[in-house]
Amino acid sequence: MSKKVIIPIGPYHPLQEEPEFFRLFVEGEKVVDIDIVLGYMHRGIEELAEHKHYDQVAFLVERICGICSNSHPFAYVNAVENIGKMEVPERALYIRTIIAELERLHSHLLWLGLAGHFIGYNTVWMWSWRYREPVLDCFEMITGNRQHYGMMKIGGVRRDIKDEDVPVLKKTLDELVPALDMFKGAVMDDPVIQARLKGVGVLTRKQAIEWCAVGPTARASGVDIDIRRDDPYGAYDKVDWNVIVEKDGDIFSKTVVRILEMYESVGIIRQCLDRMPKGEIDANVKDIPPGEGIGRVEAPRGECFHYVKSDGTNRPLRHKIRAPSYMNVATNKVAAVGQTISDTTITLAAVDPCYCCTERVMVVDKKTNGKIMDGLDLVRLSQEKTEKIKKALKQ
Amino acid sequence: MKLLLSYLIFPGFLFSACIGLFAGWVDRKVTARIQYRVGPPWYQNFMDIVKLLHKEIIIPEGARLTFLFAPFLGLLSVVLMSTILGRSLNIYASGFSGDLIVIVYLLVMPAIAMIIGASSSENPLASIGASREIKAVLAYELPFILSIIAIIVKSGGSIRIGSILNHQAFAGSNIASFSGALAFIVVLFSIQAKLCFVPFDASEAEQELMAGTLIEYSGLPLAMFKLTKAILLYALPVFLIVLFMGKDISPIFLIGKYILILVSIILIKNTNPRLRIDQTLRFFWGPMAVLAVLALGLTLFGL
Numbered sequence: 001m002s003k004k005v006i007i008p009i010g011p012y013h014p015l016q017e018e019p020e021f022f023r024l025f026v027e028g029e030k031v032v033d034i035d036i037v038l039g040y041m042h043r044g045i046e047e048l049a050e051h052k053h054y055d056q057v058a059f060l061v062e063r064i065c066g067i068c069s070n071s072h073p074f075a076y077v078n079a080v081e082n083i084g085k086m087e088v089p090e091r092a093l094y095i096r097t098i099i100a101e102l103e104r105l106h107s108h109l110l111w112l113g114l115a116g117h118f119i120g121y122n123t124v125w126m127w128s129w130r131y132r133e134p135v136l137d138c139f140e141m142i143t144g145n146r147q148h149y150g151m152m153k154i155g156g157v158r159r160d161i162k163d164e165d166v167p168v169l170k171k172t173l174d175e176l177v178p179a180l181d182m183f184k185g186a187v188m189d190d191p192v193i194q195a196r197l198k199g200v201g202v203l204t205r206k207q208a209i210e211w212c213a214v215g216p217t218a219r220a221s222g223v224d225i226d227i228r229r230d231d232p233y234g235a236y237d238k239v240d241w242n243v244i245v246e247k248d249g250d251i252f253s254k255t256v257v258r259i260l261e262m263y264e265s266v267g268i269i270r271q272c273l274d275r276m277p278k279g280e281i282d283a284n285v286k287d288i289p290p291g292e293g294i295g296r297v298e299a300p301r302g303e304c305f306h307y308v309k310s311d312g313t314n315r316p317l318r319h320k321i322r323a324p325s326y327m328n329v330a331t332n333k334v335a336a337v338g339q340t341i342s343d344t345t346i347t348l349a350a351v352d353p354c355y356c357c358t359e360r361v362m363v364v365d366k367k368t369n370g371k372i373m374d375g376l377d378l379v380r381l382s383q384e385k386t387e388k389i390k391k392a393l394k395q
Numbered sequence: 396m397k398l399l400l401s402y403l404i405f406p407g408f409l410f411s412a413c414i415g416l417f418a419g420w421v422d423r424k425v426t427a428r429i430q431y432r433v434g435p436p437w438y439q440n441f442m443d444i445v446k447l448l449h450k451e452i453i454i455p456e457g458a459r460l461t462f463l464f465a466p467f468l469g470l471l472s473v474v475l476m477s478t479i480l481g482r483s484l485n486i487y488a489s490g491f492s493g494d495l496i497v498i499v500y501l502l503v504m505p506a507i508a509m510i511i512g513a514s515s516s517e518n519p520l521a522s523i524g525a526s527r528e529i530k531a532v533l534a535y536e537l538p539f540i541l542s543i544i545a546i547i548v549k550s551g552g553s554i555r556i557g558s559i560l561n562h563q564a565f566a567g568s569n570i571a572s573f574s575g576a577l578a579f580i581v582v583l584f585s586i587q588a589k590l591c592f593v594p595f596d597a598s599e600a601e602q603e604l605m606a607g608t609l610i611e612y613s614g615l616p617l618a619m620f621k622l623t624k625a626i627l628l629y630a631l632p633v634f635l636i637v638l639f640m641g642k643d644i645s646p647i648f649l650i651g652k653y654i655l656i657l658v659s660i661i662l663i664k665n666t667n668p669r670l671r672i673d674q675t676l677r678f679f680w681g682p683m684a685v686l687a688v689l690a691l692g693l694t695l696f697g698l
Contacts (some may be wrong), residue, residue, distance in 0.1 A: 006519070007520065013605065026519075026523075028526075116668070119668040120600065122426075122430065123665045340673070341523065342600065342672070
């Protein structure tokens with residue numbers, strides 16, 4: 001029993017839909033340590049962003065993540081608008097908020113399904129994904145796409161919400177609420193689910209603050225933070241809603257926070273649809289002045305942060321992104337250790353990790369001890385490799 | 396010759412495997428309908444086996460000989476078990492004294508085969524699966540055997556399947572009595588665990604251990620384990636019917652009762668998350684063992 005065994009979860013594993021590598025050090029059934037290895041999906045988005053002009057970057061950052069594909073462009077346009085202190089038409093703010101909240105609905109439903117799948121409850125998985133479909137249909141109706149909506153634009157939004165679409169949206173929401181009630185009952189009252197999730201993967205309030213947890217992961221541990229309220233953007237300061245906070249920090253609380261947040265999202269969308277003024281949806285921004293700007297957005301997984309530095313040209317000089325999962329995945333180091341393998345798998349999934357967002361890459365030279373390759377070196381390496389391949393092809 | 400035929404064809408290997416694979420399809424179809432999916436066509440499970448037979452057999456480096464021996468052990472024992480069970484159903488007198496005990500023994504063999512196979516494959520995930528399987532066997536065997544003892548006491552101390560059926564034909568099904576109903580619940584859950592279905596499938600947990608005990612198997616050996624599972628899916632509910640609902644076992648009633656039990660197993664499977672292995676142990680040694688002891692006690696008082 002005392003022999004340490006390494007159980008690999010990843011890089012390719014049925015638990016995860018994306019490649020990520022967790023090495024569990026196991027004694028018997030108990031996990032004594034965990035090693036988190038990132039970097040299987042690095043695509044160099046920040047470097048790419050510095051080689052595209054401002055309008056293209058909105059589409060580029062949308063491709064960072066497939067699930068919260070609105071949060072990144074939303075944070076990016078917030079950052080760019082922050083540079084020039086631009087005024088955005090009010091209708092555009094409301095439309096942005098509606099899209100962001102619809103996204104939260106579909107993202108939380110997706111997580112709920114996956115969480116069910118991870119504890120072997122495939123019925124919850126299929127059911128919650130079934131009720132996620134109408135939300136995606138709404139996206140298709142408004143934006144033309146089920147994912148990657150392409151709605152965010154510096155100074156406004158690309159597409160308007162048509163008047164005839166509003167009743168359809170409201171009807172979808174009305175039909176979604178009974179489904180949410182059902183999930184609430186099925187999860188919060190089921191004794192077997194409670195036995196599996198209560199007291200498991202506990203992240204205390206102190207640990208959540210120390211490990212910089214954000215979003216639902218932090219709110220389930222009793223940390224009352226929400227960018228939508230603390231630093232309002234979009235139309236969040238013009239509607240009434242509550243921040244859901246739970247105290248226990250276990251996986252059950254994380255589930256409850258997400259389910260209750262979906263009710264808030266439904267409320268926000270309804271109010272936005274009612275209060276949305278008529279008018280322009282685009283401020284027709286022509287130039288980005290030199291300067292720096294930050295944009296913060298409460299993505300379904302937590303705070304998404306973008307920093308953009310402009311030198312007055314049509315391309316960002318520097319673009320820095322911090323996705324919420326980067327903070328939340330690290331909390332597994334405290335939340336997952338000391339449990340059985342069964343509990344660890346659901347704990348790893350409970351932060352709703354999004355690995356595409358999280359990827360970082362760094363090359364360390366062991367001989368000189370600490371010499372790090374930077375982005376330029378990597379670009380040079382890649383160009384050299386391409387040249388080599390080209391030569392090999394010619395021969 | 397006749398015995399060999401009954402072992403290989405009816406009611407042995409061929410018959411029970413076909414029924415089992417078909418029941419496996421019922422499982423997949425009902426599960427799919429519950430989950431708003433369409434589900435596979437009826438011949439899907441047969442095609443799966445045929446496909447597996449065409450596949451390469453990969454033996455992991457460092458695996459012991461028992462790795463290939465285990466699937467045979469599992470399959471041969473369940474076929475023998477289903478033969479004994481099927482023959483007793485057809486002709487009451489065909490059994491022998493103590494065939495109930497033999498069946499109970501043979502029912503443990505698939506789990507033991509899994510444990511042997513998994514622990515000889517040198518895969519850490521498989522060895523964790525094997526250790527979970529051992530715990531699961533220890534967990535469900537206690538209440539399972541206690542409930543069967545209750546049935547034996549009820550049928551006048553007979554350990555022959557034929558006479559248990561005879562007894563029920565005169566005195567009514569065992570499930571109709573209070574103690575019988577309690578024992579039925581216990582055995583139903585034990586069957587769920589023996590079939591390795593959710594909520595008791597910790598040893599194969601796809602999301603944790605990637606099929607755990609079966610992870611290194613491929614081709615023919617995997618097909619044999621799948622067939623073992625399929626035959627269990629046929630034989631275990633029939634065993635349950637024999638023990639508890641044996642009043643009328645004419646073909647129509649038999650099929651009706653079989654479908655009833657099959658569907659309730661599938662429903663339990665689809666309305667529960669997976670239990671941790673320690674919770675499984677607690678469940679069977681706690682409430683289930685208490686129920687089984689209660690059933691046994693009530694039987695002694697003739698209830």
